[in-house]
């Protein structure tokens with residue numbers, strides 16, 4: 223359930239407030255500012271599917287925020303509380319997210335009012351196919367116009383159904399697979415897409431901890447090793463972020479908050495076991511590896527070094543912002559902090575790595591998948607073995623020199639193995655994602671530190687991306 227209190231601006235209004243704060247510092251003509259702010263269109267569809275002996279009617283949305291670049295891009299969310307306001311807010315965030323990470327897309331988002339847990343796989347496939355049909359026939363799914371991806375409540379399976387439905391309706395479109403991203407590998411997907419958003423959160427934190435000034439601003443020290451982390455939502459994004467930060471950076475996940483409560487362990491939770499428990503039981507209650515906390519939301523306020531909200535919007539709002547103890551929050555979810563809470567946290571000196579940057583790993587790897595589909599070849603296929611043979615040449619030559627000159631150097635087997643291996647698709651995707659997350663963070667932090675009137679990374683991120691969108695509109699003569 224979305225939990226934005228009634229006395230606070232809606233999610234869309236919050237995003238607009240954040241946009242307005244940044245736009246006020248820019249030299250945009252009022253007309254252009256308004257053009258960039260507004261959502262271009264929202265299509266609402268109601269369709270019926272015959273299920274369990276009766277016709278069930280579903281309501282779906284596809285919003286297009288900005289078409290300064292096409293196709294437009296953005297996920298499709300399945301949740302009972304999906305509504306126009308939310309979809310438009312998410313579409314708008316997509317515009318700025320794509321601009322910030324230089325993915326050449328406009329912003330869009332879709333949603334279906336449904337609780338996917340109420341339907342079995344076959345039923346969900348039929349519902350998805352019918353929803354896709356409604357969008358495809360209006361070009362709201364199309365490789366050159368509008369390319370969806372997974373979001374909350376959807377995943378590879380739904381994306382494969384959408385791709386298949388598009389192909390059936392466009393039998394001569396050779397680029398049909400590029401109509402949607404986040405597909406399974408065997409249906410035109412790319413290695414590393416499922417993990418991408420969580421992986422991006424990890425890369426974002428790694429980049430943050432490369433800048434001593436930023437670490438100090440958050441009142442932290444050192445690196446990710448040993449940092450205590452709270453994760454809300456152990457779904458696709460939260461699970462991967464938690465897993466990588468624990469296994470590869472030595473952080474400790476002390477709390478996981480889910481729908482039915484939270485689970486806590488000061489020594490660090492076993493993330494795989496917890497995930498398996500959630501999949502098996504639907505929640506964190508009765509998990510053996512930690513203490514259960516009935517009031518899950520209260521765990522957002524626990525002592526920690528980093529808080530990762532990775533579930534849904536509005537969870538940090540005026541009702542709890544003042545009690546949040548985390549000095550650093552990274553918004554893995556979209557819009558987890560309301561505009562009011564953002565002000566409170568800034569006053570307290572909390573550093574927030576904003577959603578438009580923090581969860582952009584998904585759209586970045588979606589961009590790679592779209593390029594892969596259009597080029598009809600997997601990344602690395604042409605150069606991998608050639609790269610390996612060139613490395614082998616160097617290694618052989620070094621070993622020969624060592625032998626012939628009697629120096630007696632030996633290359634460690636570990637070095638040789640790593641150096642000799644050419645990059646496959648997964649390595650290339652991770653490298654492209656890492657580069658993207660580093661570059662985008664650097665663009666944001668430069669503005670944050672260079673301008674005295676920019677108080678936080680969120681405003682800096684908006685400034686960078688609005689300027690890019692504006693430049694693109696101006697280039698079109700607007």
Ligand code: NAD
Nearest residue numbers: 373374375419455456457458459480481533555556581584
């Ligand atoms: P998901 O459906 O895989 O996971 C969401 C998780 O949050 C689930 O485990 C669910 O049980 C939990 N949850 C739901 N309501 C909760 C509540 N009230 N309290 C605590 N936990 C709750 O979704 P996801 O794809 O991981 O997306 C999570 C967030 O990340 C969303 O805001 C989404 O827009 C954003 N996001 C996702 C992607 C992506 O690639 N999947 C990309 C960018 C942003």
